[in-house]
Amino acid sequence: AQTVTQSQPEMSVQEAETVTLSCTYDTSESDYYLFWYKQPPSRQMILVIRQEAYKQQNATENRFSVNFQKAAKSFSLKISDSQLGDAAMYFCAMGRGNTDKLIFGTGTRLQVFP
Amino acid sequence: DTGVSQNPRHKITKRGQNVTFRCDPISEHNRLYWYRQTLGQGPEFLTYFQNEAQLEKSRLLSDRFSAERPKGSFSTLEIQRTEQGDSAMYLCASSLRSRGYEQFFGPGTRLTVL
Numbered sequence: 001a002q003t004v005t006q007s008q009p010e011m012s013v014q015e016a017e018t019v020t021l022s023c024t025y026d027t028s029e030s031d032y033y034l035f036w037y038k039q040p041p042s043r044q045m046i047l048v049i050r051q052e053a054y055k056q057q058n059a060t061e062n063r064f065s066v067n068f069q070k071a072a073k074s075f076s077l078k079i080s081d082s083q084l085g086d087a088a089m090y091f092c093a094m095g096r097g098n099t100d101k102l103i104f105g106t107g108t109r110l111q112v113f114p
Numbered sequence: 115d116t117g118v119s120q121n122p123r124h125k126i127t128k129r130g131q132n133v134t135f136r137c138d139p140i141s142e143h144n145r146l147y148w149y150r151q152t153l154g155q156g157p158e159f160l161t162y163f164q165n166e167a168q169l170e171k172s173r174l175l176s177d178r179f180s181a182e183r184p185k186g187s188f189s190t191l192e193i194q195r196t197e198q199g200d201s202a203m204y205l206c207a208s209s210l211r212s213r214g215y216e217q218f219f220g221p222g223t224r225l226t227v228l
Contacts, residue, residue, distance in 0.1 A: 044118075044221045047218075052214055098212050100147075100212050102157070102159060103159065104156030105156050106154070106155055
């Protein structure tokens with residue numbers, strides 16, 4: 001079975017500081033992709049960053065970067081220079097090869113304090 | 115690009131009634147996904163289409179649930195004989211291709227079964 005686990009229900013960070021959200025996953029597949037999605041309050045989910053499992057290099061998107069540890073099946077998200085607009089639910093998700101159906105974790109609610 | 119749209123945004127119904135939701139994906143996207151999200155949880159995969167073909171259904175999708183995408187464009191999700199346990203946010207997503215391509219999510223339809 002494929003699972004995604006987010007062990008931090010809530011996190012908080014001060015504006016301009018750095019925060020790391022944790023995610024672990026389990027799969028027996030070799031062909032998969034990992035994602036972080038952001039769901040602001042009452043707004044639709046948007047992609048933050050994605051990582052192909054076959055790539056060793058960690059993905060980065062502006063202030064967002066991941067630490068992908070394949071052997072440990074860990075995929076954490078680092079947000080640098082946090083902004084008030086980063087406040088949201090963050091979901092870690094795994095997509096399998098050709099079908100791309102996503103398996104989501106339970107989410108981490110991030111609060112950003114001024 | 116108007117994004118993924120879903121209608122209605124909210125639906126309140128009485129137990130035992132049938133409901134139908136509509137999803138309009140981004141126009142050139144051939145893949146369409148339905149997910150269900152309950153409070154405090156991440157989205158759970160229900161089913162997906164490639165063009166008009168329904169390629170996979172989750173075990174979560176009981177025989178009271180049916181989804182269609184008749185011309186490979188918009189999709190409908192029908193729930194017959196609704197139960198209180200069907201209360202959830204129903205999310206639709208579309209993507210241009212497989213293999214880790216981004217899924218674009220709609221705003222969701224919130225169903226409340228009284």
